Amino acid sequence: MLTIKQITDNKEAVIRALEKKHFAGAREAIEAVLAADQKRKTAQSDMDATLAEQKQLAKAIGGLMKEGKREEAETAKAQVGTLKAKSTELEEAMRAAEQERTELLYTIPNLPYDLVPEGKSAEDNEVVKMGGRQTALPEHPLPHWELAKKYDLIDFDLGVKITGAGFPVYKGMGARLQRALINFFLDEARASGYTEIMPPTVVNEASGYGTGQLPDKEGQMYHCTLDNLYLIPTAEVPVTNIYRDVILDEKDLPIKNCAYTQCFRREAGSYGKDVRGLNRLHEFSKIEIVRIDRPEHSEQSHQEMLDHVEGLLQKLELPYRILRLCGGDMSFTAAICYDFEVYSEAQGRWLEVSSVSNFDSYQANRLHCRYRRAEDKKIELCHTLNGSALALPRIVAALLENFQTPDGIRIPKALQPYMGCEMIS
Incomplete structure (x- = not known):
């Protein structure tokens, strides 16, 4: 299957090559792949941010406990639990977007070389x-x-x-x-x-x-x-x-x-x-x-x-x-x-x-x-x-x-x- 790099490096050239192979709906297919990839990137970014916040809070809990701020520590623990659930959801969303992207790529043919002649049959x-x-x-x-x-x-x-x-x-x-x-x-x-x-x-x-x-x-x-x-x-x-x-x-x-x-x-x-x-x-x-x-x-x-x-x-x-x-x-x-x-x-x-x-x-x-x-x-x-x-x-x-x-x-x-x-x- 095509790589995302092939598509993002020169989207229009990829579409023209697919049209040379008479692949119907080439532009729509490529746009759908890019949309799925963007969903994956967004979920990945949000998950990374959530994990970073979760790590920071987890680190702070120990300090709060040492300072005797038990109530604040318990609040932080609850926030960590919420963030864990959110990161799990984001990971699932990322994997679903990645699977969607892969399934779309499976339906797109290979790109013909420049030496391949134009023609339908x-x-x-x-x-x-x-x-x-x-x-x-x-x-x-x-x-x-x-x-x-x-x-x-x-x-x-x-x-x-x-x-x-x-x-x-x-x-x-x-x-x-x-x-x-x-x-x-x-x-x-x-x-x-x-x-x-x-x-x-x-x-x-x-x-x-x-x-x-x-x-x-x-x-x-x-x-x-x-x-x-x-x-x-x-x-x-x-x-x-x-x-x-x-x-x-x-x-x-x-x-x-x-x-x-x-x-x-x-x-x-x-x-x-x-x-x-x-x-x-x-x-x-x-x-x-x-x-x-x-x-x-x-x-x-x-x-x-x-x-x-x-x-x-x-x-x-x-x-x-x-x-x-x-x-x-x-x-x-x-x-x-x-x-x-x-x-x-x-x-x-x-x-x-x-x-x-x-x-x-x-x-x-x-x-x-x-x-x-x-x-x-x-x-x-x-x-x-x-x-x-x-x-x-x-x-x-x-x-x-x-x-x-x-x-x-x-x-x-x-x-x-x-x-x-x-x-x-």
Whole structure:
């Protein structure tokens, strides 16, 4: 969440930045935060004055008793009791104002960087790079859901029987392809210096608030109401929350973690071609990379993460493009975000396979994730970053569609050692 200092240092700049993200009622929200903060300050000031008066009177009581002024001492004791009650009320008022301020801040998104383009929707995103190579397809190429059926790789109907739509069953070489991609992505992350984590796939409410999924994405998460736990939409949530309420040493930064998990998203409101086959699922496999870094180094970390994801797509020989998201299409918590999309030759459309975001200090402030500077021992907020490296469903869809041949599905060279074959037939 935003810090009060960010807001008070330049309120108008904060409001303009929120408007760039198309956050409705930006000015009203900021004014409400400042009003709650002023209530907290007033209660704090009054409480400090009351405690000072209480301390002074308490000190005087002893002197009055020594002087034999018992009646005056008893009056002073009564005043101390009144002041104690008043200070308790003021403390409660201060905490209530602080809680009100925090709850208001939870509803305000992160500020976009200056580099983020203006725009309201995906149509306004900027294509910053295109790469990879297109493949020659046979006449009348098939979409991946037909290829999956033809080669008995994925059973969508069986998933509906067992659970419901959006929960496919991978079979035989389809399951083997999933496992090959998971191992390939994890090996590549490890080679790039990431430490592998195997976290829980359910988290508590505090973790959801820590990384910003709550309260913004509550309707998109599966909620286990009996225990008040949430199925994770991404490994970003449990991995980043490792560092909640932690003070790190500067020498240990950047921290680089990766994790493979199943991910769960309700995807409310999805329909049509967007949900056909593997295009949009409720449960899917994903490898996530997460970094915790110093503010002055986070831009470089972000670029290194972008380079890592691009390298994966190049090794998979897939045609791709990189988009810089506009203000209106960015997530609630991101300060800047780049999406990677692969081209589906058979569907004739781009499929998002990764988002790589820098959250600046926004998540760290919610998490109380800080570091101690080596030079002066000052404690400051970290920057947090994360990205998909990669999400499997649309990668599988692109591999099946782009590498289909009359004889079967060709396996990219980098993936062949993991598959143990060159072709699915």
